[in-house]
Amino acid sequence: MLKKERQAYILHQVNLHNKVLSSSLSQEISVSEDTIRRDLQELADEGKIIKVHGGALSHSFSQVYYPSNNVYSLDNKKIIAQKAASLIEDGMFVLTTGGTTIIELARALPPQLKATFISGSIPVVLEYMHHPSIDVILIGDKVSKNSKITVGAEAIAQIKRIRADLCFLGINAIDIKNGITDNDWDVVTLKKAMIESAQKVVCLTIAEKINSLQPIHIDDISKIHTLITELSPDDPLLKPYKDAGIEVL
Amino acid sequence: MLKKERQAYILHQVNLHNKVLSSSLSQEISVSEDTIRRDLQELADEGKIIKVHGGALSHSFSQVYYPSNNVYSLDNKKIIAQKAASLIEDGMFVLTTGGTTIIELARALPPQLKATFISGSIPVVLEYMHHPSIDVILIGDKVSKNSKITVGAEAIAQIKRIRADLCFLGINAIDIKNGITDNDWDVVTLKKAMIESAQKVVCLTIAEKINSLQPIHIDDISKIHTLITELSPDDPLLKPYKDAGIEVL
DNA sequence: ACATTTGATGCGGTTTTGTGCAGGAATTTA
DNA sequence: TAAATTCCTGCACAAAACCGCATCAAATGT
Numbered sequence A, B: 001m002l003k004k005e006r007q008a009y010i011l012h013q014v015n016l017h018n019k020v021l022s023s024s025l026s027q028e029i030s031v032s033e034d035t036i037r038r039d040l041q042e043l044a045d046e047g048k049i050i051k052v053h054g055g056a057l058s059h060s061f062s063q064v065y066y067p068s069n070n071v072y073s074l075d076n077k078k079i080i081a082q083k084a085a086s087l088i089e090d091g092m093f094v095l096t097t098g099g100t101t102i103i104e105l106a107r108a109l110p111p112q113l114k115a116t117f118i119s120g121s122i123p124v125v126l127e128y129m130h131h132p133s134i135d136v137i138l139i140g141d142k143v144s145k146n147s148k149i150t151v152g153a154e155a156i157a158q159i160k161r162i163r164a165d166l167c168f169l170g171i172n173a174i175d176i177k178n179g180i181t182d183n184d185w186d187v188v189t190l191k192k193a194m195i196e197s198a199q200k201v202v203c204l205t206i207a208e209k210i211n212s213l214q215p216i217h218i219d220d221i222s223k224i225h226t227l228i229t230e231l232s233p234d235d236p237l238l239k240p241y242k243d244a245g246i247e248v249l
Numbered sequence C: 001a002c003a004t005t006t007g008a009t010g011c012g013g014t015t016t017t018g019t020g021c022a023g024g025a026a027t028t029t030a
Numbered sequence D: 001t002a003a004a005t006t007c008c009t010g011c012a013c014a015a016a017a018c019c020g021c022a023t024c025a026a027a028t029g030t
Helices: A001-015 A022-029 A032-047 A072-084 A098-107 A122-129 A153-162 A185-197 A237-245 B003-017 B022-029 B034-045 B059-065 B072-084 B100-107 B122-129 B153-160 B185-197 B235-243
Strands: A019-021 A050-054 A053-057 A093-096 A114-121 A135-137 A140-144 A149-151 A166-171 A173-175 A177-182 A200-206 A216-219 A226-228 B019-021 B049-050 B055-057 B094-097 B116-119 B135-138 B141-144 B149-151 B166-168 B173-175 B179-182 B198-204 B218-219 B226-228
Touching: A001 A019, A001 A022, A001 A032, A001 A050, A001 A053, A001 B022, A001 B059, A019 A022, A022 A032, A022 A053, A032 A050, A032 A053, A050 B122, A072 A098, A072 A200, A072 A226, A093 A140, A093 B100, A098 A122, A098 A166, A098 A200, A098 B141, A098 B166, A114 A122, A122 A135, A122 A153, A122 B122, A122 B141, A135 B055, A135 B179, A140 B122, A149 A185, A153 A185, A166 A185, A177 A185, A185 A200, B003 B022, B003 B034, B003 B055, B022 B034, B022 B055, B072 B198, B100 B122, B100 B166, B122 B135, B149 B185, B153 B166, B153 B185, B166 B185, B179 B185, B185 B198, B185 B218, B185 B235
Parallel strands: A093 A114, A093 A166, A114 A135, A166 A200, A200 A226, B094 B116, B094 B166, B116 B135, B166 B198, B198 B226
Antiparallel strands: A019 A053, A050 A053, A135 B141, A140 A149, A140 B135, A173 A177, A177 A216, B019 B055, B049 B055, B141 B149, B173 B179, B179 B218
């Protein structure tokens, strides 16, 4: 069998089944695994397939891009994400909501981190999947089209079964008197459940949302352990929260 | 034998078999391999064949096996998706797997359709979310990074709680004797559960995967109610499946 | 008619390519 | 952490390609 012929066969198999194993290909074509691996390498160099440990994957399958343009206050969110990422340690279970801030957090995770992330937000989970070593648990239920998260009793029940070490909430409004508030009933219910299921609650928000108010109450600030903004912890805007016993980063 | 004559013969052989070897040609025509090689070189320079180490290939060969678009057999999948979409009626509960064929199905859904779709595949759910009027239920559990679907006992349990009207399976291999087979244990388990939870099981596949085999058994042919390919239902390739009592579209 | 040119072919030696194998590094899995 | 795969690197060997050259035959020119 000619080399080109063989490579064509391999490419065909990859496109057909989305995945091939070096070992089975080597048996099918009756050549050594070394040869198969060299073929896969060449095809990968040409961009026709994606080579992975043990075989290869079709390119069309893992080809989803997530442009990060158009995100409001992106740079500030990157700062927040950095601070938040530093709280996560190997082996932790981390609950997260959705939102662009949390997506930035997902991108800021150090590559060697080994932890388990739980979320009901589809864009966030997509971002987690790019990470090489973390485990991802997706909360299932009815999908809310505008917020792109799963909501409902089943989602709540799944969250309640979890005892997470950390909970990162991307929040929409916070003030000393009313605590954290939001404008979507389903989202509020979910966030409440997450707060209950985590040992430590970390709120992420850009400074703009500090001391603002939304219609629906989620929880008092007494439930919050840590507050992260893009500001320095010494910023006077944050002093009241410090005084209320919240760790400010 | 004249040079022109020889080259005509070679060209004929290439077009006939899609492949020739310098060594065998040299024997057939009783000339040295050098001469054959020079002939191949000339034909290749004229663009009539593709010269490779050891012989030559016909041009149609590389056309067949190196499709330019990213999603393999995209047009065929659109045809399949159209046929599948016609089975869905308002108010139905529809279970679906993942895969590019199912994504095409999601895109082919008529805009005014009001039904509920259930899936554990993240790319598929993303596609469903673009639809204006359908409800989407996401199966939650641990996310498998390469297949981009949720897998595990919790996912199975969620599927078991559902009584769906229809189940669309994008399948990787099917044959009369072994039924439907696949190459990923978690995926197999999920598909099994989906088959059990649906009143009607519809398999979607491009014709190329008909009569092929993968390592892990999902279920027998008898569990399938409908088989959809891009071919006409009268195609002889599909006759055995019709004879086995499967509706073929 | 004879010499010269031109093109095609085969041959020997060298270079390149393709393949398998061994051993150690790296990665995955239990 | 240990065991098992898989990967990578260098090496060896065979097959194929390449290069230059000699030969031969047909075509061409004088």
